[in-house]
Amino acid sequence: MHTRSTTVPRNVAPNPALQRILSLIDNACRPSGRPSVQLLVVSKTRDPEAIASVAAAGQRAFGENYVQEALPKIAALRELGLEWHLIGHLQSNKAEQAARSFDWVQTVDRPKLVAALARHRPDALPPLNVLIQVNIDDEASKSGCSPLDIIPLAAAIADQPRLRLRGLMAIPSPDPDMDRRRTAFRNMGRLFSRLQQDSAGIDTLSLGMSEDFIEAIEEGATMVRVGSALFGPRPRKP
Numbered sequence: 001m002h003t004r005s006t007t008v009p010r011n012v013a014p015n016p017a018l019q020r021i022l023s024l025i026d027n028a029c030r031p032s033g034r035p036s037v038q039l040l041v042v043s044k045t046r047d048p049e050a051i052a053s054v055a056a057a058g059q060r061a062f063g064e065n066y067v068q069e070a071l072p073k074i075a076a077l078r079e080l081g082l083e084w085h086l087i088g089h090l091q092s093n094k095a096e097q098a099a100r101s102f103d104w105v106q107t108v109d110r111p112k113l114v115a116a117l118a119r120h121r122p123d124a125l126p127p128l129n130v131l132i133q134v135n136i137d138d139e140a141s142k143s144g145c146s147p148l149d150i151i152p153l154a155a156a157i158a159d160q161p162r163l164r165l166r167g168l169m170a171i172p173s174p175d176p177d178m179d180r181r182r183t184a185f186r187n188m189g190r191l192f193s194r195l196q197q198d199s200a201g202i203d204t205l206s207l208g209m210s211e212d213f214i215e216a217i218e219e220g221a222t223m224v225r226v227g228s229a230l231f232g233p234r235p236r237k238p
């Protein structure tokens with residue numbers, strides 16, 4: 001009879017770049033003694049084969065920016081049972097497809113989107129996990145709500161049984177001055193603590209990308225979104 005150790009995951013093909021990022025994450029968590037931070041692998045512009053090879057090393061959660069780009073990849077990889085996060089700006093007219101295909105939407109920033117996602121989340125699926133995207137410091141960006149809008153948006157989400165609010169997300173402006181980025185992360189950490197006091201089930205603060213995920217963890221991130229540090233530089237858009 002074929003037996004298998006329960007502690008060793010099956011079909012695991014080592015991926016040195018993934019291992020390196022996971023150990024950097026672990027090291028950044030250690031001084032604060034908190035439980036490990038979740039890695040979201042950002043797979044925009046990467047093809048299903050590249051995603052499957054990271055999945056084969058044990059990674060479950062992947063992030064995509066565009067609904068249209070993500071749908072064929074999600075379909076192609078369906079049997080792997082991966083967890084898909086939408087991390088790009090979501091137009092209301094794409095909310096139906098997003099609600100049907102993703103497990104998380106991290107970019108909820110207005111009441112209209114709350115209503116559209118709730119209306120279209122299929123009953124056969126568990127509630128859609130959502131994060132409120134906050135515009136913490138990027139005046140040039142039209143995405144993300146004001147910090148003052150967090151509590152009313154959280155209340156609107158709590159009214160929707162097909163949605164489950166998990167926390168906050170931000171994309172601070174890519175300031176070359178890392179101290180200014182840290183300030184933005186820290187301000188998000190304060191807003192996150194306040195939301196945790198206000199609402200039940202808040203466990204996710206999504207902050208930090210390839211260039212600054214260590215700093216984000218040091219300032220309180222519970223999820224980091226990493227693409228190019230794992231896959232290499234993205235091809236430039238034509």
Ligand SMILES: *Cc1c(COP(=O)(O)O)cnc(C)c1O
Nearest residue numbers: 042087209210225226227228229
């Ligand atoms: C592209 C992207 C990332 C990953 O960026 P890298 O620098 O490749 O790690 C993370 N978050 C969001 C919202 C993105 O659009």
